[in-house]
Amino acid sequence: METTSRCSSNDHLVVIGNGMASHRLIEALVKQPTRPQRITVIGAEPSPAYNRILLSPLLAGEMQQEALTLRDTQWYAEQGVTLILGEKVEMLDRARQTLTTDSGRSLDYDHLVIATGSRPALPDVPGIELEGVHGFRNLQDAESLEAIAQRGGDAVVIGGGLLGLEAAEGLRKRGSDINVSVLQRSERLMNRQLDTTAAHLLKDTLTQRGLQIITGAHLARLESNAQGRVAKLHLADGRQLNASSVIVAAGITPNAELGRQADLRTDRAIVVDEWLTTSDPAISALGECCQFDGTTYGLVEPIWRQVEVLAATLCGTHTQGYADAPSATKLKISGVALYAFGPTEASAEHEVLNYHDIERGDYRRLLLRDGQIEGAVLYGDTSQGPWYFEQALAGTDLNAYRQALLFGGADVEVLREASQHSPDSSELSSKHSSHTTSEAA
Numbered sequence: 291m292e293t294t295s296r297c298s299s300n301d302h303l304v305v306i307g308n309g310m311a312s313h314r315l316i317e318a319l320v321k322q323p324t325r326p327q328r329i330t331v332i333g334a335e336p337s338p339a340y341n342r343i344l345l346s347p348l349l350a351g352e353m354q355q356e357a358l359t360l361r362d363t364q365w366y367a368e369q370g371v372t373l374i375l376g377e378k379v380e381m382l383d384r385a386r387q388t389l390t391t392d393s394g395r396s397l398d399y400d401h402l403v404i405a406t407g408s409r410p411a412l413p414d415v416p417g418i419e420l421e422g423v424h425g426f427r428n429l430q431d432a433e434s435l436e437a438i439a440q441r442g443g444d445a446v447v448i449g450g451g452l453l454g455l456e457a458a459e460g461l462r463k464r465g466s467d468i469n470v471s472v473l474q475r476s477e478r479l480m481n482r483q484l485d486t487t488a489a490h491l492l493k494d495t496l497t498q499r500g501l502q503i504i505t506g507a508h509l510a511r512l513e514s515n516a517q518g519r520v521a522k523l524h525l526a527d528g529r530q531l532n533a534s535s536v537i538v539a540a541g542i543t544p545n546a547e548l549g550r551q552a553d554l555r556t557d558r559a560i561v562v563d564e565w566l567t568t569s570d571p572a573i574s575a576l577g578e579c580c581q582f583d584g585t586t587y588g589l590v591e592p593i594w595r596q597v598e599v600l601a602a603t604l605c606g607t608h609t610q611g612y613a614d615a616p617s618a619t620k621l622k623i624s625g626v627a628l629y630a631f632g633p634t635e636a637s638a639e640h641e642v643l644n645y646h647d648i649e650r651g652d653y654r655r656l657l658l659r660d661g662q663i664e665g666a667v668l669y670g671d672t673s674q675g676p677w678y679f680e681q682a683l684a685g686t687d688l689n690a691y692r693q694a695l696l697f698g699g700a701d702v703e704v705l706r707e708a709s710q711h712s713p714d715s716s717e718l719s720s721k722h723s724s725h726t727t728s729e730a731a
């Protein structure tokens with residue numbers, strides 16, 4: 291499908307936010323000969339965009355801060371991109387096509403991209419604003435968490451999802467005298483990605499490492515000490531936990547305030563169409579601050595595809611519109627291999643294939659519908675994860691190779707080849723069947 295250019299090369303393109311989406315967009319634009327010549331990027335953080343994903347290994351002490359750097363300020367200058375850092379855009383005037391920052395700076399734009407990301411969602415409970423309660427979103431947060439780990443004491447992480455577990459394990463690894471607990475509302479860790487068995491395996495591993503994992507935990511309130519610092523957490527069932535620090539990792543809230551203030555169409559985030567255009571044709575939105583077709587975002591994979599569409603749209607080159615596609619999840623905790631995508635619960639139409647080698651802690655579970663993989667959870671040996679994901683995206687009918695499926699791509703290829711040379715491949719298939727337990731959902 292062909293698109294129209296939203297920017298001419300003489301236009302002034304202004305990008306609000308200098309995070310991962312903004313940075314990737316600039317990288318894509320500067321490669322295009324038809325790019326807008328005047329580009330200004332305004333970021334609230336004091337440093338140029340960095341690899342936010344790597345904040346977890348940074349906290350765990352597995353990486354130096356320099357390794358997170360994407361491009362330095364000089365690179366932006368060399369690309370003819372004006373980079374303004376440490377300033378937050380506070381107001382948009384759509385009629386005049388201007389914006390104002392918190393330092394009083396005013397800028398005109400011809401086209402605007404809002405890429406303001408999101409922030410940690412705070413549970414609506416008394417005491418959440420107390421001193422000693424932190425998020426885990428940026429370099430400053432990583433520094434604060436590192437200081438907590440060094441200081442020691444009782445740290446409680448609220449949220450047993452990807453981010454909460456990475457934060458908890460980072461704190462534990464970094465501190466010598468720290469007790470780290472994780473509160474998870476659901477009965478299982480990473481309940482959006484893992485089934486019960488994989489969640490138990492993960493819980494066992496993390497517990498053995500020294501984390502205290504409390505599932506089915508409903509936070510009721512935070513209590514302060516005489517100095518107004520958080521000191522205790524109260525759960526709805528009456529349990530209490532000492533807490534010298536609290537880290538909130540229980541979801542994200544899109545930074546959509548600029549869209550609301552400027553009366554753009556918003557819902558949970560700034561609503562965009564398949565070209566990432568908001569309800570104002572002169573304004574696009576991108577990344578975690580945008581919402582497409584009812585979906586908001588929390589992983590980079592879909593954002594990279596949004597960037598491709600928006601860069602092409604802005605430069606007037608051919609592209610398909612953005613469409614959502616499944617994403618796979620990996621946990622960045624060293625020594626824990628976990629790969630998952632698709633639904634965790636089997637419906638009546640699903641067939642479940644699973645394999646569990648208890649001694650090796652190796653678990654694989656596939657959800658199939660009409661012979662096609664719709665979901666997978668791999669714990670232990672995750673090497674076949676990307677192959678399963680590829681098959682799921684391609685919608686490959688794997689029904690004929692079900693018995694080899696749990697062993698991954700290479701075994702399926704053997705069967706495929708065998709079936710091409712001989713119509714009876716049952717001998718090869720039966721080799722695997724003793725390891726495979728298949729249950730109808």
Ligand SMILES: Cc1cc2nc3c(=O)[nH]c(=O)nc-3n(C[C@H](O)[C@H](O)[C@H](O)COP(=O)(O)OP(=O)(O)OC[C@H]3O[C@@H](n4cnc5c(N)ncnc54)[C@H](O)[C@@H]3O)c2cc1C
Nearest residue numbers: 307309310311334342343378379406407577578588589590
């Ligand atoms: C610790 C951690 C680990 C993660 N691990 C993974 C992972 O393993 N895999 C994965 O896919 N994703 C991961 N993510 C999520 C990933 O980092 C985000 O999806 C990605 O950063 C989103 O990009 P973004 O540009 O939309 O938002 P951000 O990267 O947050 O960038 C938004 C920027 O806009 C700035 N800003 C906000 N408001 C304004 C304003 N008014 N004016 C100017 N600037 C403003 C913000 O300060 C920020 O710098 C992780 C996130 C964290 C925090």
